[in-house]
Amino acid sequence: MRITRITYGEAPIASRIANAVIDFSRMTVSIVAVHTDLVVDGEPVVGYGFHSNGRYAQSGILSTRVLPRVREAAPDRLLDPDTGVIDPVAVRAVAMENEKPGGHGDRAVAVGTLDMAMWDLAAKAEGVPLYRLLHRRFGTGPEPDPSVWVYAAGGYYHPEKPIEGLRDEIRGYLDLGYRDVKIKIGGAPLAEDLRRIEAVLDLLPPDSRLAVDANGRFDLPTALEYGRALGAYDLMWYEEPVDPLDYLGHAVLAEEYPGALATGENLFSAADVRNLRRHAGLRPGTDILQMDPSLSYGVAEYDSMLRDLAQAGWSPRQVCPHGGNQINLAMAAAFGFGGCESYPEVFQPFGGFADTTPVRDGRVPLPDAPGLGVELKPALHTLLREHLH
Ligand SMILES: O=C([O-])CC(=O)C(=O)O
Numbered sequence: 001m002r003i004t005r006i007t008y009g010e011a012p013i014a015s016r017i018a019n020a021v022i023d024f025s026r027m028t029v030s031i032v033a034v035h036t037d038l039v040v041d042g043e044p045v046v047g048y049g050f051h052s053n054g055r056y057a058q059s060g061i062l063s064t065r066v067l068p069r070v071r072e073a074a075p076d077r078l079l080d081p082d083t084g085v086i087d088p089v090a091v092r093a094v095a096m097e098n099e100k101p102g103g104h105g106d107r108a109v110a111v112g113t114l115d116m117a118m119w120d121l122a123a124k125a126e127g128v129p130l131y132r133l134l135h136r137r138f139g140t141g142p143e144p145d146p147s148v149w150v151y152a153a154g155g156y157y158h159p160e161k162p163i164e165g166l167r168d169e170i171r172g173y174l175d176l177g178y179r180d181v182k183i184k185i186g187g188a189p190l191a192e193d194l195r196r197i198e199a200v201l202d203l204l205p206p207d208s209r210l211a212v213d214a215n216g217r218f219d220l221p222t223a224l225e226y227g228r229a230l231g232a233y234d235l236m237w238y239e240e241p242v243d244p245l246d247y248l249g250h251a252v253l254a255e256e257y258p259g260a261l262a263t264g265e266n267l268f269s270a271a272d273v274r275n276l277r278r279h280a281g282l283r284p285g286t287d288i289l290q291m292d293p294s295l296s297y298g299v300a301e302y303d304s305m306l307r308d309l310a311q312a313g314w315s316p317r318q319v320c321p322h323g324g325n326q327i328n329l330a331m332a333a334a335f336g337f338g339g340c341e342s343y344p345e346v347f348q349p350f351g352g353f354a355d356t357t358p359v360r361d362g363r364v365p366l367p368d369a370p371g372l373g374v375e376l377k378p379a380l381h382t383l384l385r386e387h388l389h
């Protein structure tokens, strides 16, 4: 098996929504296709990668550093010597040659996107769904989970969607089969945010839960003030209250806020996560970790994060990746995460899972098709093929 061509591009996911810190009016994602000489059922096998929302596309890093290294490497260095199939862990090592430690940021996203395409390719070459390949390589339990708990993330600030629009949006998620939901806070004064929270809680059935996400907006005094107000509501979690790298701030909040805190979507490496684990005072039985593989160097880096966390008593069930990305669902089943995020409405066609596996009672089954499952989301597959031939 040989890589014949790697194509990349940028796709828009612009929309009029805003969280507490950014609007998404110019948001883009990197997209990558890895073409090969392997033919299955008369079609050359192609692996696809794309990253989650929140980081802009990294065309410069991909075109000048990451992709040239892979294109110029001796082809056998990219293969598993036992099977002759692409080895994404070997590809990632090649992609990272001559990169110093630290300074993760956008480089981690570029590599995470390529990593996803390589895993899609490896699973297609072996003719297995990606979650099964990942379980075989990294899983600990005897079998991968057949379905994964997901929650509907939305509830953004929208200029034309005051509280009744928010309620309609949340009703729509419940109708789609979601049980639990997340909305934004921190983009309005506390009193208005509390009205938004109460308006949603008011329509949720008794077994549904609500999480809130401040996107790292608050300084510590504001985060504590919100925490005191939120304590009244038995929320599913209080997400990114302060800057993602303010570990001491998290430690102070974790002493004060009785419910679950959630963070990690803006950490980009195992080293960042180790610092979080060491210094942020988070509680292994309570708090939720949301690192996103497509934003943080991909699957092998995530495995390192999980191994570090396990030594400190963190179960993978406390992990629930950000991003609504198909690879997160595959990883959640393979590694035994507590769940993963889904975007049923926003960031389309990138957010959400295969069209063939609708959500039932808050869970999504894993698809049976070989690879990641991009082909089971025709709007996404068409977009990728049109941009990346
Ligand atoms: O608004 C965003 O950037 C996305 C986000 O935080 C989330 O899905 O948790």
Ligand SMILES: [Mg+2]
Pocket: 213, 215, 239, 240, 265, 322
């Ligand atoms: Mg978030």
